[in-house]
Amino acid sequence: MWLNYNRSMKLSELAQQLGARLEGDPELEITGVAGIEEAGPGQVTFVANPKYAPLARSTRAAAVLVEESFSAISTATLRIKNPYLAFARAIALLHPMPKYAPGIHPTAVIDATARLGRNCHVGAYVVIGANVTLGDDCVLLPHVVIYEGAQIGHRFLAHTHAVVREGCRLGDDVILQNGAVIGADGFGFAKNDQGDWHKIPQSGITVLGDAVEVQTNASVDRPSVGQTRVDRGVKIDNLSQVGHGSSVGENTLLCSQAGLAGSTHVGRNVIVAGQVGVAGHCTIGDGAVLLAQAGVHGDVEPGAILGGSPAMEQRLWLRCSAAMRRLPEMVKLLPRKADKPDTNR
Numbered sequence: 001m002w003l004n005y006n007r008s009m010k011l012s013e014l015a016q017q018l019g020a021r022l023e024g025d026p027e028l029e030i031t032g033v034a035g036i037e038e039a040g041p042g043q044v045t046f047v048a049n050p051k052y053a054p055l056a057r058s059t060r061a062a063a064v065l066v067e068e069s070f071s072a073i074s075t076a077t078l079r080i081k082n083p084y085l086a087f088a089r090a091i092a093l094l095h096p097m098p099k100y101a102p103g104i105h106p107t108a109v110i111d112a113t114a115r116l117g118r119n120c121h122v123g124a125y126v127v128i129g130a131n132v133t134l135g136d137d138c139v140l141l142p143h144v145v146i147y148e149g150a151q152i153g154h155r156f157l158a159h160t161h162a163v164v165r166e167g168c169r170l171g172d173d174v175i176l177q178n179g180a181v182i183g184a185d186g187f188g189f190a191k192n193d194q195g196d197w198h199k200i201p202q203s204g205i206t207v208l209g210d211a212v213e214v215q216t217n218a219s220v221d222r223p224s225v226g227q228t229r230v231d232r233g234v235k236i237d238n239l240s241q242v243g244h245g246s247s248v249g250e251n252t253l254l255c256s257q258a259g260l261a262g263s264t265h266v267g268r269n270v271i272v273a274g275q276v277g278v279a280g281h282c283t284i285g286d287g288a289v290l291l292a293q294a295g296v297h298g299d300v301e302p303g304a305i306l307g308g309s310p311a312m313e314q315r316l317w318l319r320c321s322a323a324m325r326r327l328p329e330m331v332k333l334l335p336r337k338a339d340k341p342d343t344n345r
Contacts, residue, residue: 006032007094011063014044015078017093018086020065024076028062033091036061044078044094046087065090100139117154135172147183153210165222171210171232179217182206186221186228186244186262200224202244209234209250223262231268249286267302277309291317 009017012026031042036052039045039061046065047056056064056073063076065083080086100121104110108126116122117136124142128134132146135154140146144158147165153172158164162176165183176182188200204223209232214220216238220230223245230242233251240258242248249268254260258272261280266272270284273292278284285302295309307317 007096008042009093011044011076011078014063014090014093018065018078018080018089020078020080020086021068022076022078023072024063028076030062030094032094033087034061036064044087044090046083048082048084048087100141105142111148123160129166150183165206167205168207168222169205170208171212173211174208175213177213177215177218177238180214181219182208182214183222183228184219186223188224188244188262204228204245206230212236215240237274243280255292 008029008031010026011024011028011030012022014030015022029042030044034040034043034045036045036047036055036059039059041060041062043061044063044065045059045061047053047070056066056075059075061075063078064073065078065080065086067083068079068081070077070079078086102119102121104122105124107124108122110122110128111130111132113130114128114132116134117138119137120134121139123140126140126142127145129146129148131149133151135152135156137154138152138156140158141160143160145163149167150164152164152170153174155173156170158176159178161179163181164170168183170182183206185202188202189197190200192198202222202224204226206220206222206228208230211233212230214236218236218238218240220228220242221244222228226245228242228244229247231248231250234248236242236254237256237258239256240254242260243262243264245263246260246265248254248266249270251268252266252270254272255274257275259277260266261278263281264278266284267286267288269287271289273290275293276290276296278296282296282299284300285304287303288300289305290296290311291305291307291314293309294307294311296306296311300306305314306312307314308320
């Protein structure tokens with residue numbers, strides 16, 4: 001079973017926990033969090049986007065997390081450098097994540113050679129293969145499957161139907177959401193003389209660094225040789241794919257439905273927005289931003305911001321997009337075929 005509870009605390013205690021400067025009644029009882037338009041008495045909200053600043057004056061929330069320079073309002077305020085991050089921390093304080101009691105469900109199947117750390121929770125119908133190593137305080141929820149020889153660090157959390165394939169290595173504090181697959185075969189085939197596709201064995205492994213999170217139904221594939229590597233702090237959104245032999249640098253975000261073809265190398269602190277596709281054997285430099293639905297077919301310089309398909313520099317892409325909307329009217333200005341001069345005279 002999981003153990004969960006919601007907390008309440010005085011506004012002064014919340015301010016202390018967050019390291020925020022309090023302006024308002026320190027005795028206010030805070031029982032939860034909510035968005036600025038939905039928040040009511042007893043709840044704390046936040047303003048990080050200037051677009052929502054006017055709503056701070058009309059919100060029904062008990063208190064608002066704001067930047068240090070935010071103008072004074074009648075509602076109690078918690079002033080802090082990063083209100084959005086503070087709001088995330090407030091959620092964790094007031095609505096703690098589920099806590100799963102240590103223990104192994106009787107329906108779990110665990111090979112005798114597997115080694116489990118201390119205080120692990122192994123749910124119903126979990127399968128753990130031969131020679132698996134699992135760290136301390138890990139949680140494997142029902143129907144998780146860990147293949148033979150996988151090595152997993154401490155505080156691993158795997159939701160239902162997550163899979164870690166044979167030989168893969170995962171660091172500490174890795175989270176796999178429902179249906180995430182680590183180390184499935186890469187998409188590798190070679191044609192034989194008869195024109196049939198011959199499967200290339202995918203004998204490599206997938207490696208995830210510390211604090212990586214892979215969300216629902218996303219896949220990080222194994223290569224034919226060597227490693228597919230995802231470094232510390234990377235977050236991979238739903239329905240995304242990291243192709244075989246690729247690497248993803250620290251603290252990079254791959255948003256929903258992003259796809260990296262094989263042997264793509266992505267640097268640190270890159271943002272790959274939703275539905276971006278990157279062709280194989282490309283290198284994406286540190287700090288680059290690939291805007292939604294960009295189609296990337298070549299290397300990207302560090303710090304570049306690209307959009308469109310084929311991807312181009314952001315300002316050029318915006319100009320092209322604006323011109324595209326005017327094309328129907330521009331076509332009317334072009335001479336029709338019947339209006340062309342007779343060049344045979």
